[in-house]
Amino acid sequence: MMDTVNYMAKLNEFAQKKRVELRFEDVGSAGPDHSKTFTVRAVLNGKVYPDGVGKNKKEARQNAAKLALECFTEEPTEPTEPSVDPSPPLVQTNFVCWLNELGQKRRVSIRPVESIRMGPVNATQCCSFVVGDKEYPTATGKTKKEAKEEAAKLVYQEICGNKTTETSDGDGSDGVESNQHKDETRQTFPDVCEKTQSSSATTEDEGFTDTNYVGIVNHYCQKTKRTPDYVLEKKLGPAHTPRFFYKLVINNKDYPVAEGKNIKEAKQKAAALAWAELQEQSDWDSKVSLHSGVSDDHDASARVSTPPPPPPSNNKDGKNPPSSDSVVFSDSLNFKNQAQSPDVKPRIRIAANFGNVCKSKEDVMPNLSEKKDRPEKPSSPSASSRFVIDYDCIECLGKGAFGQVFKARHKLANMDCAVKIVRCKEKSLREVGALSKLRHQNIVCYYHCWMEDTQYQWDVSGDSGSTSQSTGSPSVKFLYIQMELCDSKTLRVWIDERNTQNVKKALRDSRRRDEGLGVAGQMVSGVEYVHAHKLIHRDLKPANIMFGRDGEVKIGDFGLVTVENDDDAENLIERTVYKGTPSYMAPEQKNKKTTYDRKVDIFALGLIFFELLWNMQTGHERQALWDDARDQKLPQKFLQNFPHESRIIKSMLSAKPQDRPEASKLKTDLEEFSSSLTSTKNTHSV
Template sequence: MMATKNYVAELNEYAQRNRLKLKYEYLGSDGPDHNKVFSQKAIIDGKDYPKGVGKTKKDAKLKAAENALRCLLDGKCQDLTENAAEASTPAETDINFICWLNEYGQRNRLTIKPMETTRPGPNNAIPWCSFMVGDKEYPAVSGKTAREAKEEAAKLVYDIINGNKTTDTADENHSDGSGQQSEDLSENVFDLCTTTKNLTVNSKDPSLVETNYIGLINDYCQRENCSYTFVDEKICGTPDKRQFFYKLRINNKQYPVGKGKSIKEAKQSAARQAWFVLQEQSSKVSCRDGSLQPITFSAERTTRCSLCLSLIVAPAYHTDDTEQPKAGWLKLSVFDHYVTLLHKCVVAVHRFTLEFEPLEHLGKGAFGSVYKVRHKQLKIEYAVKVGCYKEKSLREVRTLSDLFHRNIVRYYTFWMQDTGYEWDLRDSYDRDSYDNNPETKFLYIQMELCAKNTLRDWIDEKNKESEQDSKRREESLRIAQEIVCGVEYIHSKNHIHRDLKPVNIMFGVEGEVKIGDFGLVTSDDDDEERTVCKGTLYYMAHEQKTERKYDRKVDMFALGLIFFELLWKLSTYSERAKVRFTAVMQMFPEEFSVTFTKEKQIINSLLSEKPEDRPDASAVKAELEEWTQIFSTQKASRQENQTV
């Protein structure tokens, strides 16, 4: 029957025999997700033929080939193609592929996002580019220039969408009874490219979308003789909209958190995250059905890229009758016509995961997320801050690059990438700007790694103690001195921090104070108008809340409140809020006034309503040093009297 024929192979044979140029154009899909109908049409020598529709792209292409054959053989398609002929596609060599891709995105309401990078080459850096079309990432392509790489990447997307790279050659070479199998494989080549992180293709699964990452992890652990377990992180959401969070632990190493609507989905996601990390640590991945020698492409086309192909097909193809391949395996020579495309199917290696091994997610804020990482070559641990790039994001980088002080978090370098780190991409960044703006880039800032606990944690721990700790005063004086030293240095560089608070003050490896988070830093220019109410309300000076002109004295006000919190036990947030209000009014608890006479005097001056009445950091530093020396002398004298 006609319905069982391979019309694609027959049409290819017809076009080859008559020296006609044949290609297919994908026309899109209609209907809901569960019942989509796809459309394609054949174009022969620039002439459009009636479209074919089907439940899958393959069925639509088969129908389009059948319609074209009927027209060509029966000569009855003049009326069917009259309008289509007017809209014939220009020759491929005349197409501006970047413009075509942008128009394709507008026509189908898809965001088109170019991802341009450079990778090390034999002599210099090589430009690479790939495209995100909607939520689908296409393979990366290299070029002699950034423009050429972008054009080649757009052309690759064009070829894949229109079927030029994935079907024609195979159908020409295999127009016999095995042509249908070749067509099946061709339909899945793009899925092979997009799943090269798994690097395993099995034709028993035509969609090649669902990958059993738990199975891959299990195989890996058996091969490496290690154990793994899933760790339940948390459950969020209402009963009808649960979100489960799991992470994978292999031996004693933990991998990024995965989430899902079910426990199974969350575990699969966690296994996927771990699998990607494991792959980046090795250029060879063992396949699920055995270990194969990888196909390695030339150095100028790829950077240390290996593909491990496991294509299980029956019956297997072979090139001659004398040399039979092993049963069940597809001879690699059959894929000669895929080599051009496979050269481009390389795993995108980002600088972040190329240079660093992510160890832990330390936290997130308005800017993005902070990760504890280990440099793969230096074996040194750092913190890397990742967030959506905005012009004002560079303000923090510029400031940090200008600062080098014992009491300020040290900055090393920064770079930009087209993608964020996948650990918690959906949670940490501004999703609206990320989803709707194809030009979104991500800023990575490499910094000194500090202790996980901040000054906020230190204060909260002290507040849990039953009585006012006798050592708390001594420790608080040291911490206050170091904070003032850092603030003095910031002001000496003509900067205003604007967001001094305990959570932004950390500790180094030796316990020294480290001021961080310079996301709101600004220049201390007397004539500059500033943003009203920029910072954290609790620690804001009056003029910072209401006026457009203020100076470095807003930092001194925040310092006064921090100094008070360091010294005095405040068990609850409501108590903090109440005492904060009275402290600004120069009214302190009576016991505090009696116990901390000198400290109260310093805090009062820092909390002065008028900024000009607040002392500079250098004056507070000198006063604290003098008082600390007096306090230490008095303490030593008391201890001496007790021992006599």
């Protein structure tokens, strides 16, 4: 029976404190296959310690570690220090934090079981962890915290202790036992040891350890015979602080765009986003594992036995936040050929800091903003929710009958995005289906989606977030849609702000005309792209038009999108349904007996174009003006001040769909008019 004390963990801790190199050597094995005995010895800084014998490698290593520790207590001097220059003292790893992060990554429940063992003098705190369905050994400590940390260390040692300290002797004599141990480990955490050991690649120019997603994607593409291509979408910012936007294209399929401070960082983030989306696809080849693309370091003469590197901190000062489930390490582990500077920020932050801060908005529309309102702390989220596992910094942006929209940071890609949560119905699935096919600079970018049994809810009245809650019906599913995060203002807000001016001043304001033409041109460009894909938006209105982070127009809310297919009888019926916002509906869209086509979007665009240019008051005056505009009766002053725009808008508001221009024709007309207007201004200025 093995000793209950974990001597391997104690020896590892000793080696870390003394900054010495520790490895275990397999001396050999003896006996028949059903009753083998294994011999292992510990080697510290080249000094060999007594052999440990056991029925398996784990027991032999435990005994070898015990003998080595006994030698230290007997020796009058400490083991030989390494010949390299002294480095800063190592920081003790928080094994509880490591275990929690591991459970979140692998989506396995982590549950501590705490108890008290009564003694003759005092009580001893006990703790063990249940990981998934497997219970790990019990550890003791003077306090609950100490017992919990020791228990987490035992889990770490059992899961990864074998992999991080084992070296191959190359003779294959231990293959049966070694494979059995690996299989047992992978039942709980598949590929954990391999990922802990080899999924990090050192970036020499930056001096920190980071996951090489470019290498992972390249390896996957090689195995599946695909061709990856990194495409530069755009470059923004001044020369001294540029921002690069890259996307990954694999076999003509575009993946989400990622932003980075340099080309290498942007490509890494693009690869991370693509890797996350690849695993969601139906043709995902799970046999091509992550660790198979990274070389096994079996030929190394020695391997340092250390816990996995600590998660990078988001705190610039290197201090721990007062309340967090994660730990911040201000110092780095300094080994040969591997350095991690505390002053260098990792490009892809995989660590989780769960102190989420959420901000609320009163607007019923999804106004994707970043307002600095009152902080609202969510309660502990459900560990089984993918939303709270993969995202942090969650903020409530809007909620209403449509569902909820949150701003959140994708931890893997270190990217802010919008996550829309709605009940999984035909409308929401239709929106996802449409957005997944559309990649245009004037359409809100869709990243990916998933379904959950629960809905993440935010209790605004109680100034707190609630855990993911179920409706109680097993048939109800919730759709989580990750999309591009847009700026705070919708086009509705843009128009209302300009309508606060008086009419005379608005007519003299040429800037509104220029900006309005620019917005109209971008809207038409987006609609042209939608129509080119044989789709009809059906709900174009200012509240559904947003702005990107750089000011570009973004068409959103494709919940009512439908396919324009004359040969589909079911689709013909769908295009007689009374759907949309009545005030922006075309006449044929309101008539339930008439089949309509893409020209309903042109009618709505005409009304929005009119709003962009004209100062419309509220109340009865607005309603009368609006009704007249729908009948092509524009105000006399509008006709005088905007003669060219009036002709375009009237054509867009034609009662008969066939009389309305195509989006492609509108785009050309607006571009030509905008150019002529600019030329005229330049001539007058000279």
